[in-house]
Amino acid sequence: MDRILIVDDNSKNIQILATVLAKNNYEVEYALRGKDAVELLRTEEFELILLDIMMPEMDGFETCIELKKIKGKQHIPIIFLTAKTDIESIAKGFEIGGVDYITKPFNDRELLKRMQTHLELKKSREKLEKVNTWLEHEVKERTKELEAAKKDLENANTELIRLDKTKTSFLSLISHEIRTPLNGISGFLYLLKKQNKVEGLEKYINPLDDSVRKLENFSTKALLLTEVSTSETEDSKVQELNLRELVLFAVNNLFQKINAKKISVNVDELSESVAIMGEDDYLLKCFEYVIENAIENSAENTEILIRSKESEAKTICEIIDNGQGFPTEIINNLDLFFSPNDYTQEKFGLSLTIVKKVMDRLGGSLQIENMKQGAKVSFEFKNNSK
Numbered sequence: 588m589d590r591i592l593i594v595d596d597n598s599k600n601i602q603i604l605a606t607v608l609a610k611n612n613y614e615v616e617y618a619l620r621g622k623d624a625v626e627l628l629r630t631e632e633f634e635l636i637l638l639d640i641m642m643p644e645m646d647g648f649e650t651c652i653e654l655k656k657i658k659g660k661q662h663i664p665i666i667f668l669t670a671k672t673d674i675e676s677i678a679k680g681f682e683i684g685g686v687d688y689i690t691k692p693f694n695d696r697e698l699l700k701r702m703q704t705h706l707e708l709k710k711s712r713e714k715l716e717k718v719n720t721w722l723e724h725e726v727k728e729r730t731k732e733l734e735a736a737k738k739d740l741e742n743a744n745t746e747l748i749r750l751d752k753t754k755t756s757f758l759s760l761i762s763h764e765i766r767t768p769l770n771g772i773s774g775f776l777y778l779l780k781k782q783n784k785v786e787g788l789e790k791y792i793n794p795l796d797d798s799v800r801k802l803e804n805f806s807t808k809a810l811l812l813t814e815v816s817t818s819e820t821e822d823s824k825v826q827e828l829n830l831r832e833l834v835l836f837a838v839n840n841l842f843q844k845i846n847a848k849k850i851s852v853n854v855d856e857l858s859e860s861v862a863i864m865g866e867d868d869y870l871l872k873c874f875e876y877v878i879e880n881a882i883e884n885s886a887e888n889t890e891i892l893i894r895s896k897e898s899e900a901k902t903i904c905e906i907i908d909n910g911q912g913f914p915t916e917i918i919n920n921l922d923l924f925f926s927p928n929d930y931t932q933e934k935f936g937l938s939l940t941i942v943k944k945v946m947d948r949l950g951g952s953l954q955i956e957n958m959k960q961g962a963k964v965s966f967e968f969k970n971n972s973k
Contacts, residue, residue: 593617594624595639607695621650628657635706640669655684664705769803808937815944830861834893837874848887856894863902863968869945876938877906877964884910904966912957
C-alpha cells in the first residue's frame with residue numbers, strides 16, 4: 588500500500604483528501620505545518636506528497652525546497668494543491684521541484700489519475716535505478732575479472748617472451764657448440780683429402796664430409812628460423828631495397844653451383860628500377876634459398892627465369908625453373924617445417940619455411956605453383972606507398 592503525505596494548514600482539506608485516498612487503498616499521513624512535514628519526512632517513508640501552497644510560517648514553496656534537501660528523499664514526487672491559477676506561481680512550483688499541481692476545489696478523479704501517473708513514474712524510475720546499480724556492479728565485477736585476466740595474460744606473455752629469449756639463446760649456444768667441432772672436423776677432412784695416400788679412403792671421407800655439411804647447414808637454418816619466428820620486425824632494419832640488385836647478389840653467391848650444372852639464369856625481365864621494403868639480410872637469404880632449390884631441382888643446361896611484375900597494390904618477383912616441381916605436401920604445409928617424408932626433408936629442409944616466415948614478417952606472401960614443366964615461386968610484396 589502506497590503511503591501519501593498530505594501537508595495543509597486546513598484540517599478540513601486534509602480530512603476530505605484523506606477520505607478520498609483511503610477509499611482508493613492509500614495509506615495517509617498528514618502535517619499541518621511545513622516544518623512538521625520536514626521533520627516527518629526525515630524519519631518516515633512516503634511514495635508521494637500533496638503540498639498546499641498557501642500556509643502560514645513556511646509556505647508550500649519554502650517547504651518544498653526544504654523537503655528536497657533531505658538526503659535520499661529528493662525523488663519523492665510533490666504535487667502542489669493551490670487555489671492560485673496564475674502562471675507565475677505554477678512556473679515557480681515546477682522550478683523548485685514540483686512535478687504537478689491540482690487547483691482547488693479539485694476533482695477526485697483528476698487527482699487520483701495524476702497521483703497514479705506520478706506514482707508509476709516514481710516506481711519505474713526506482714526500477715531503472717536498481718537496474719543501473721546492478722549494471723554498475725556487474726560492470727565493476729567484469730572489469731575486475733578482465734583486469735585479472737589481463738594481468739594473467741601479461742604475465743603469461745612476459746613468460747613466453749622470456750622462454751622465447753631463452754630458447755633463442757639456447758639454440759644459438761647449441762648452434763655455436765655444433766659448428767665449433769664441425770669446423771674442426773671439416774678442416775681435418777680437408778687435410779685428409781689433400782694428403783690421402785690410403786687407397787679407398789675416399790669412400791669413407793666423402794660421406795662423412797657430406798654429413799658434416801648437412802649438419803652445419805641445418806644448424807644455421809634452425810637458428811635463422813627461430814630468429815625470424817620469435818623476434819619482432821625492427822623498423823630501423825626495414826629499408827627500401829633495389830629488387831634486381833638483391834637478386835643478383837643472391838645469384839652471385841650461388842655462382843659455383845650454377846656453373847657446376849651449366850644452368851643459365853635469365854634476369855632480362857627483372858626491372859632495374861623496382862624497389863621493395865624489407866630487411867636486406869633476411870631477404871638475401873630467402874632469394875638464395877629459392878634459387879638454390881631451383882638449381883638443385885633443375886637438369887643440366889636448363890634455364891631459370893627470374894622476372895618482376897608490378898601492380899598498384901603489390902610488386903611480385905617470380906623465380907621459374909624447369910625442374911620436377913614441388914611435392915603437394917610442401918605446397919599445402921609450408922608452416923609444418925618438420926615432415927616425416929625423407930624426400931621432403933632431403934630436398935627442401937627448413938628453407939621454404941624460413942622464406943614464408945620472412946614474407947609474413949614483412950606483410951607480404953609466398954606463393955608456390957607447379958607448372959606443366961617446372962615450378963614457379965612468387966615473392967609478393969605490398970606497395971606501402973601506393
